[in-house]
Amino acid sequence: MSVNDPFARLPEAAPFTVTSTGVTDGGALPPAQLSGQDRSPQLSWSGAPDGTRSYAVTVYDPDAPTGSGFWHWAVADIPATVTELPEGAGDDTGSGLPEGAFQLPNDARVARFLGAAPPAGHGPHRYFVVVHALDVESIGVPADATPAVLGFTMAAHTLGRAVLTATAETPAEGGQRIEVSRLIPASADAVFAVLTDPEGHVDIDASGMLMAAEGDRVRQPGDRFRVHMDREALGDVPLGKYEVEVVITTLVPDEEIAWTVEAGLRPHVRHIYGYRLERAEGGTLVTSYYDWSQIDEEWKRRNVFPIVPESALKATLGILERTVRRRAR
Missing domain, CATH: 3.30.530.20 (START domain)
Structure with a gap:
């Protein structure tokens, strides 16, 4: 597993709090958030900076063997009045998302949450579950944009970040x-x-x-x-x-x-x-x-x-x- 920090070269942002009923900061991703079940995590957040006008949520694996990591989920234009997403909100229809919010295609090019599936024997991967507090009501990216484009556009509008980091690992052949x-x-x-x-x-x-x-x-x-x-x-x-x-x-x-x-x-x-x-x-x-x-x-x-x-x-x-x-x- 690499030690790269995905936020190292981004503008500083105020921290605030995000919690989950399933994902524990520093712990292993539960089965619901792994490939096969593909249920987006329940998230609740609080303490966003003054001036927050919308949120975005991303799930990113910087340790994927791609040279650019792997985006598992990206949601934009979550209204500032919303401070929670239920588990499974990121299904094929975005059934649990608030009005106005939308999912961008992940790195598998499907607009939904994709569960973790690190390659067998590649070691533990980190999964950054992030709520971004933004100073605009709409971030202004098209629905078919990549999460990387979303991230680039958010950089100049991010007031705060709330982060949970969990891990997942697929054992080498022989299995555990x-x-x-x-x-x-x-x-x-x-x-x-x-x-x-x-x-x-x-x-x-x-x-x-x-x-x-x-x-x-x-x-x-x-x-x-x-x-x-x-x-x-x-x-x-x-x-x-x-x-x-x-x-x-x-x-x-x-x-x-x-x-x-x-x-x-x-x-x-x-x-x-x-x-x-x-x-x-x-x-x-x-x-x-x-x-x-x-x-x-x-x-x-x-x-x-x-x-x-x-x-x-x-x-x-x-x-x-x-x-x-x-x-x-």
Whole structure:
């Protein structure tokens, strides 16, 4: 990954604040903002400089192996009265954009948000999610202009910038992620009801390690619940009985849920477990995944990953179908 600063030679601009329910500054992009899902991030901003008359939003990867980076999203002429965009606003129709705002074609030449897809083995890429506060109501670029033209035109009109920087990386061949899928003959909300219930995690466990769970149904990223574990069920590592805390990292109702596990060990491992749901003929296509690409360096050196085999994910999907059927009865 290069260390180039995309703002280094631009006029200085006052900082203000942008936050997101999904994107964490300095963290990894969530799956919704990766290629395949291509959902633009939720954004909220505040504290723009006096005199702001409109905003623009851009998402840019300076580390793409192109010589010029890669623009993933560009939105112009957002009214000054608007301070939030919902997740998914940057779809093909711009359905979540305010009146008057428009999307420019990205570097794939489509006028929408394009998810991150760094080349395999190229290392981590940075993604600059930027809200630009401008001193004009309309920046005056045509709808088919490139994001680079937008950036050039904004340079003389930028009063402030609010920036989130996240990362994404595609592992080299060999991979650090396992995915398996199964068509479950049930509605997405019925499947999701099991996956958001702490006791549901115990019900669908294929390892025999999960004994019980404590906590309320999860509803948003950051929610937590406790799980009582018994490693003696596997007889491989002498950990005995212990507890872990499940921390929800992604939650899109009836579409996706993912979590990591925190135990007494430090640093936390930060591997991710999750499910994606897609409505399909005959029910719901459920994809179970296990991702250890973002684990802490100390854990990488232990060379024990993956700790969950593909067979376990397949078994859990079978048990998930059985559990959904049983609960329906």
